Amino acid sequence: MISRRVLCAAFGLAMLGAGAAAAETVRVGIIGPFSGPFALQGKNFQAGIEAYRALNGKSVGGNEVEIIYRDLPTANPQQARAIAQELVVKDKVQYLGGVYFTPDALAITPILTQANVPLVIFNAATSAIMEQSPLVVRTSFTLWQTVTPLGKAAIERGIRKVITVVSDYGPGVDAENAFKKAFPAAGGTVVESIRMPMQTNDFSPILQRVKDSGADAVFAFLPSGPPTLGFVKAYNDNGLKAAGIKFLASGDLTQESDLPALGDGALGLVTSYHYAVSHDSPENKIFVEAARKAIGNPAELSFPAIGAYDGMFVISKMIEATGGKQDAAKAVEAVKGLAWISPRGPVSIDPKTRHVTQTIYLREVAKDASGQYINKEIESFPGQTDPGLVK
Amino acid sequence: MSETRPLAASGRRWPRDVIGLAAIALAGGAGYVLFPDSLAFLTRIISIALLVLSLDLLIGYCGIATLGQSALYGAGAYAAGIAAVNGLTDPVALIAVGALAGGVAGLLMGAVLLRAHGLPQLVLSIAFVQLFHEMANKAASITGGSDGLYGIAPGPLFGLFAFDLYGKTAFFAGLGLLLLVFAALSFVVRSPFGMTCRGIKEDPLRIRAMGIGVRPTLIKMFALSGAVAGMGGALGAIATQVVGLDSVSFELSANALVMLVLGGFGSLYGALIGTVIFLGVEHEVSAINPFHWMTLVGVMLIAVVLFAPRGLYGVMTDAVARWRGRP
Numbered sequence: 001m002i003s004r005r006v007l008c009a010a011f012g013l014a015m016l017g018a019g020a021a022a023a024e025t026v027r028v029g030i031i032g033p034f035s036g037p038f039a040l041q042g043k044n045f046q047a048g049i050e051a052y053r054a055l056n057g058k059s060v061g062g063n064e065v066e067i068i069y070r071d072l073p074t075a076n077p078q079q080a081r082a083i084a085q086e087l088v089v090k091d092k093v094q095y096l097g098g099v100y101f102t103p104d105a106l107a108i109t110p111i112l113t114q115a116n117v118p119l120v121i122f123n124a125a126t127s128a129i130m131e132q133s134p135l136v137v138r139t140s141f142t143l144w145q146t147v148t149p150l151g152k153a154a155i156e157r158g159i160r161k162v163i164t165v166v167s168d169y170g171p172g173v174d175a176e177n178a179f180k181k182a183f184p185a186a187g188g189t190v191v192e193s194i195r196m197p198m199q200t201n202d203f204s205p206i207l208q209r210v211k212d213s214g215a216d217a218v219f220a221f222l223p224s225g226p227p228t229l230g231f232v233k234a235y236n237d238n239g240l241k242a243a244g245i246k247f248l249a250s251g252d253l254t255q256e257s258d259l260p261a262l263g264d265g266a267l268g269l270v271t272s273y274h275y276a277v278s279h280d281s282p283e284n285k286i287f288v289e290a291a292r293k294a295i296g297n298p299a300e301l302s303f304p305a306i307g308a309y310d311g312m313f314v315i316s317k318m319i320e321a322t323g324g325k326q327d328a329a330k331a332v333e334a335v336k337g338l339a340w341i342s343p344r345g346p347v348s349i350d351p352k353t354r355h356v357t358q359t360i361y362l363r364e365v366a367k368d369a370s371g372q373y374i375n376k377e378i379e380s381f382p383g384q385t386d387p388g389l390v391k
Numbered sequence: 392m393s394e395t396r397p398l399a400a401s402g403r404r405w406p407r408d409v410i411g412l413a414a415i416a417l418a419g420g421a422g423y424v425l426f427p428d429s430l431a432f433l434t435r436i437i438s439i440a441l442l443v444l445s446l447d448l449l450i451g452y453c454g455i456a457t458l459g460q461s462a463l464y465g466a467g468a469y470a471a472g473i474a475a476v477n478g479l480t481d482p483v484a485l486i487a488v489g490a491l492a493g494g495v496a497g498l499l500m501g502a503v504l505l506r507a508h509g510l511p512q513l514v515l516s517i518a519f520v521q522l523f524h525e526m527a528n529k530a531a532s533i534t535g536g537s538d539g540l541y542g543i544a545p546g547p548l549f550g551l552f553a554f555d556l557y558g559k560t561a562f563f564a565g566l567g568l569l570l571l572v573f574a575a576l577s578f579v580v581r582s583p584f585g586m587t588c589r590g591i592k593e594d595p596l597r598i599r600a601m602g603i604g605v606r607p608t609l610i611k612m613f614a615l616s617g618a619v620a621g622m623g624g625a626l627g628a629i630a631t632q633v634v635g636l637d638s639v640s641f642e643l644s645a646n647a648l649v650m651l652v653l654g655g656f657g658s659l660y661g662a663l664i665g666t667v668i669f670l671g672v673e674h675e676v677s678a679i680n681p682f683h684w685m686t687l688v689g690v691m692l693i694a695v696v697l698f699a700p701r702g703l704y705g706v707m708t709d710a711v712a713r714w715r716g717r718p
Contacts, residue, residue: 034681071681074642077539077633082432082674085558090428103539103635110632114556126538169528170537197525 024324025064028315029087031080031108032098032122036073040257041304043295045098045122048308051290052316060316063324068093072100077107084108088115094326095120095315098308102126102170109133116328120314122307126170127388130353135328137335137354139314139347140307141274143174143221144388146250149360149381150272151182154217154248157270161191162248163215165206167222168195175221175250178387183219191215200227203234210240217246220253228253229261236265246270251375254365255302259373266365266373272381274358275306275344278374287343310342310356314349350385360384408577411660412570418667419566430558432674434630437565440666441572441623442643443650444659445493448616450648451656452580453609454592456509458644459500459516460620462523465639466496467621472540472634473533480546482554482564486625493621494614496523501613505606516644523639539635543628554629561630568626572619576659579615588612653695655702664704 030049034042049067058065068091070083080103087093088111096112097120099105105124109132112119121129121138130136154162164179166172172195180190192213194206210218218240222228235247251273254266277288291305292298314335321334332354339348345359359382363375422433442464449455470492471485479485504515527534534540547553552560579585587608590598595605628634637643646669654665672691677684699706 035677035683035685039682069681071677071684073685074637075537075539075635076637077635078435078438078627078631078638081631081633082429082435085431085556086429086678089557102537103541103633103637106539106541107631107633107635111556128538132541170531173531173536198528 025066026060026095026319026324027066027068027091027093028095028097029068029070029084029091029093030098031070031072031083031087031096031104033073033100034069034071038073038100040300040302041100041123042071043300044302044304045100045308047291047295047301048122048305048310049312050294051287051305052309052312054290054294055286056316060319061323063319065316065319072104075101075103077103080104080107081111085111088117093117095318095331097311097315098122099124100304102129105129105136106132109136112136112328116326118318118328118332120311120318122311123304126174127355127386130355130386134354135332137314137332137349139310139356140304141358142355142386142388143171143250144178145355145358145384145386146273146360147175147178148182148387149362149384150179150219150248150250151184151186151188152381153270153272153362153379154183154219155186155188157246159188159216159246159248161189161213161215162217162219163191163210163213164193164219165210166193166195166220167198167200167227169198169223171223171252172221174388175219179219181387196222198223198227201230203231204238207234207238207240210245211238211243215245217248219248221250222253224252224255224258228258232262232265232269241268251276251303251363254363254375256375257300257302259365259375260299262365262373267367269365270362271365271375272360272362273303273375274360275303276361276363276375276377277301278368279344279361279377281341281343281345283341284343306342306344310344310347313340313342314338345380346382353386355386357383357385408574411577412574415573415663416566416570419569423562429674430562431630432670434558434561434565435627436667436670437562437569438623438627438630439647439650439670440569440663441626442620443647443654443662443666444572444576445616445620445623446647446651447656447659447662448576448580448612448619450651451658451661452585452592453588453612455504455609456513457500457504457516458513458641458648459504459518459520459523460616460647461639461641461643462500462520463493463496463617463620464624464627464643465523465527465634466617466624467493468624468628468634468638469527469534469540470621471625472543472628475543475545475628476540480544482545482548482629485545485629486568486622489621489623489625489628490618491621493624494618496621497613497615497617498610500617501610504613505609517641520639520641520644524636524641527636527639535634537636539633540628541633543632543634545629545632554632558630561626565626565630568622572622573659573663576619580659584608584611649692651702653692653702655704655706658704661702661704664707665702668703 032042032045100123102124112133112135118135123140166176247269249271251271256277318331336351347358361377362379366376368374446460467489471489474488650665650669655661
């Protein structure tokens with residue numbers, strides 16, 4: 001008898017599931033740099049998404065989820081708008097995700113309400129994007145968020161005077177402003193601020209100024225890749241490391257995919273960030289294994305993958321809440337305040353700003369047991385919201 | 392082009408012009424019917440087509456070497472964007488602002504570029520666009536810097552048609568603008584002024600000997616070219632509601648040149664064809680394979696340059712000539 005009742009229930013459930021499965025294929029449009037100079041970041045988006053699908057299946061609540069990738073190699077708002085519009089109107093996607101650059105995100109936000117589509121940002125990190133549409137949710141970070149804890153951490157390490165050196169563009173200026181607010185608030189002094197033109201290749205004169213400024217440490221921000229490599233090399237060559245001037249930065253500068261190229265010169269660099277591939281937790285072990293399989297070359301895995309992985313989690317929760325039906329407002333409402341254990345640690349979606357609240361880690365570049373360069377976490381600052389959004 | 396075609400206008404060209412404009416309108420209509428879901432992309436093509444047309448005016452008709460054309464496009468885009476953010480919402484007025492800003496930037500660029508010839512001129516043009524790029528990046532409080540200028544909310548066109556998700560208004564506004572500009576340019580390039588420009592391209596010394604000022608003529612063309620590029624930029628700003636630093640980048644200038652060479656310079660139709668083919672192929676191929684599409688586009692470009700050095704429009708006119716039994 002009991003077995004018959006169970007069977008009946010199982011049958012009923014199966015029917016329900018089948019009904020839902022027959023009802024909807026939910027399409028998700030992912031926009032990212034899958035070719036060109038930033039292809040590695042796009043590849044990490046893809047790895048994060050595929051890791052999520054490998055671990056959690058390709059359907060949510062019986063609804064098949066289909067991913068449509070679209071390439072947007074560099075910041076190009078016109079192209080971003082054209083691609084997003086096509087995904088919504090032609091491919092009938094219910095969700096948009098990805099987006100590496102801020103201008104692209106800003107070009108997509110104006111169409112969300114009319115399209116009835118939420119946008120889950122996996123990277124684009126300027127605070128102001130969130131204010132442009134109530135249908136934006138972000139699972140990455142902002143520079144204000146990652147840099148702010150560095151002020152207190154620097155004081156704890158006996159640093160009193162800091163000179164800031166940043167590349168002269170949006171994120172660089174954000175990083176400078178965040179540090180210049182956080183560090184004096186913790187009791188330190190910013191003795192000088194230098195903004196370098198984006199095309200700077202010869203850092204020696206700048207590092208000479210750093211030396212002459214009498215600061216205990218330099219806070220730096222440059223776009224990751226070749227400029228960072230050059231800057232770190234110049235920091236060593238000009239004897240700053242030998243002179244005991246410490247190096248502080250946002251974790252963008254020491255992303256895992258750049259570490260092998262930075263080599264021993266990077267050892268001891270102190271950065272703050274929301275995710276290190278070497279983060280020690282069971283969730284992260286599972287994620288890293290799946291993501292490394294997805295990306296092919298394990299050394300290429302870095303932070304955009306975690307934004308994409310958690311972004312897919314958020315989108316899945318949205319699909320669950322709406323039962324596969326298109327209802328952007330309900331979907332976003334459902335994830336406000338959502339809290340879960342991500343591979344990066346405990347995170348939640350701030351109901352007010354829709355930006356991810358997370359632990360920011362202080363890390364130091366080190367070698368692990370197998371001789372790989374890693375960002376070793378040495379301190380954590382839990383529950384960080386985005387200070388850039390607090391008015 | 393000029394080797395195969397006599398310089399002087401042959402007879403009345405009105406019927407041919409009307410046919411040409413009708414063909415463009417028809418192509419636009421076909422685009423609307425065939426790709427009703429990609430209107431934002433079609434609008435982008437129109438916006439870039441105006442840039443490529445403006446580049447053709449300088450390269451194809453005056454023989455000026457420039458890789459800085461997007462400075463003029465960007466000037467129009469930012470001027471329209473800044474005006475919109477500060478409360479000017481009428482789309483027609485915004486296009487006018489773009490044209491004006493582009494024209495002024497064109498005058499400036501002409502004044503600088505005409506100091507040199509050939510390679511130095513090319514280098515100056517690159518410096519010019521880099522300078523504009525850096526200015527837009529530095530003046531972040533006005534231009535939004537690398538985050539882009541946002542908050543552009545154009546009002547309805549003629550007070551009737553709102554700019555919406557599907558991009559119908561932006562598309563038809565763009566198509567109308569393109570037809571107007573194309574008609575005007577067809578007239579200009581055959582006017583005595585246009586003829587003088589072509590003459591300067593062939594033999595500046597001779598034009599000077601005829602008592603015509605070379606520099607003033609070319610500067611006028613720079614202003615005109617700037618106005619056309621500026622309108623393209625303004626259209627992009629209105630349709631996208633965001634202006635990014637990419638609109639004043641060297642890459643955009645270089646891409647515009649590639650499109651022009653692809654279509655065939657020295658003819659307005661070539662500029663249009665090149666833009667449509669380049670952006671169309673890029674768009675389609677990158678949608679089919681978002682990860683390795685650049686290789687395919689590269690191969691296509693090499694093939695065109697090798698086998699059709701006069702561009703696709705050149706191939707087409709040759710084919711037509713052969714079909715009519717003329718060599």
